Amino acid sequence: MTSMTGAANLLAALPGRYYTDPAIFELDERQIFRRSWLCVGRADALSEPGRYRRIELGEESVLVVRGRDGELSAFLNLCRHRGAQLCSEESGSFSRTIRCAYHSWSYGLDGRLLAAPNMRDMPDLVRADYGLHPVRAEQWLGYLWLNLDPEAQQLAAQVEPQLAERLGDGVLERYGIERLGVAATIDYSVAANWKSIIENFMECYHCASIHPELTAALPQFRSGYGTISDGMAAGASFAEHVDGFSLSGRATHPRLPGLGPSDDRLFYGLVLRPNVLLILVPDHVALYRLEPLGPGHTRVTVDWLFDRDTMAGDGFDATDAIALLDITNRQDFDACERCQRGMRSAAYSGVLVPAEHVITDFYAQYLAAIGEHPAGSPRERG
């Protein structure tokens, strides 16, 4: 897949079926999304004991509940009796128990089976064997992360190597994401495969063509090489006339508390496979969550995160800052949608130019994850 094509500087793109074929989408679900830690939303939405959220992960429905002891538990939204879904609301509060509406089996907030009608007739019903199926849950960056694979390693084993490769030690920590508040959230419904959205985020060959606003702020992106495709550990610098990462180019908010003057004019973008993209700029962070809904449909939810004290100040207004990425997102997603339509053609066969060769790293990781190994070795790292 990553072997050289006729021209030595062009590498073959993944065939279109990886983006359009329902069977491959199922493979992605089974091999990647059912086995990885997935960022599913803010953890602070579940601050009160008894609060719950229902989260759909592919075919599975998960309940995340804050227990009376303050601990978060997650389990499948699936009654152990005959499989009724326990909750159909997106969120809410349980009093003391979770009761199935069908035959009234009831469970504790920690998932244990507490009682079932006529239990005396069923000496074989050992309560400990019929608790709700647990789902692994962790909190990181102020977000809730779930993993449907009971055998999975800890979240750190998934994200730390990616952070070390892209940012190096301590950079992400300085942004203090877990302490930030959400100033705005936008949901984008994108008619494109999840992989296209990640690949588009990794390359900047398109930046000069479709992102006039972004390249006005980050002029080096006009070269076709961005912070990921160029492996720039130091981030990209703002244009000389630009003071902040906003549509107007003005710095609208003070820098985040953990940052120093050397961070003032820097932009970082990074991918945390499989479903998170992060953008770090001096006064805010944008966290993207990808939710694959079908081979050609992905929901992308973007949170804009600011310092809570700044947000509480008089006249806080993030409109200018949000507008720059929002415009850029719409340009990107429109391009991904156009590719998705083209990839359905029997004639489709794409190539990666040198500025896009970084995408072959993603191909190699992706193909290994679904159990297919690329024919050639991934791009040599320069």
Ligand code: FES
């Ligand atoms: Fe839940 Fe019967 S299906 S109690």
Ligand code: FE
């Ligand atoms: Fe882009």
